[in-house]
Amino acid sequence: MPELQSIDHVHVFTADRGRAEAWYERVLSLTRIEEFEHWAAKRGPLFLANVDRTVSIALFERPWQPTQSTIAFRVSGPDFLAWQKRLAEAVDTIDKVDHHGSWSLYFTDPDGNPFEITSYDYEWLKEQF
Numbered sequence: 001m002p003e004l005q006s007i008d009h010v011h012v013f014t015a016d017r018g019r020a021e022a023w024y025e026r027v028l029s030l031t032r033i034e035e036f037e038h039w040a041a042k043r044g045p046l047f048l049a050n051v052d053r054t055v056s057i058a059l060f061e062r063p064w065q066p067t068q069s070t071i072a073f074r075v076s077g078p079d080f081l082a083w084q085k086r087l088a089e090a091v092d093t094i095d096k097v098d099h100h101g102s103w104s105l106y107f108t109d110p111d112g113n114p115f116e117i118t119s120y121d122y123e124w125l126k127e128q129f
Helices: 017-028 034-040 077-090 122-128
Strands: 010-014 046-049 056-061 071-074 095-098 103-108 114-119
Touching: 010 017, 017 046, 017 056, 017 077, 034 046, 077 103, 077 114, 077 122, 103 122
Parallel strands: 010 056, 071 114
Antiparallel strands: 046 056, 095 103, 103 114
């Protein structure tokens, strides 16, 4: 059976791609992948990624629709604390949840797309809190 290498990208739908691109850059430090800009013409995706290109999303401009899938990013314990601070300055609402084995921060983008930042450095983070 053939194997999957990794998740290549996630489709994210937005009513205003320009506003969404600015939010993803400001909040998550995801920036436009220039060599794929031509795909953004008409109704195609605008690809954004982190510097290492280990996280990539494809922004599609579409009318608003409810979203049921959550995009979750894994981070270390120290980065979890840094993200908690950064998100507190960048988004309206953050829910910190103790999953008794991991910690998660839940938030949404301006279109209501749900995100999670999670860390499995559970005991270390528990001591910090």
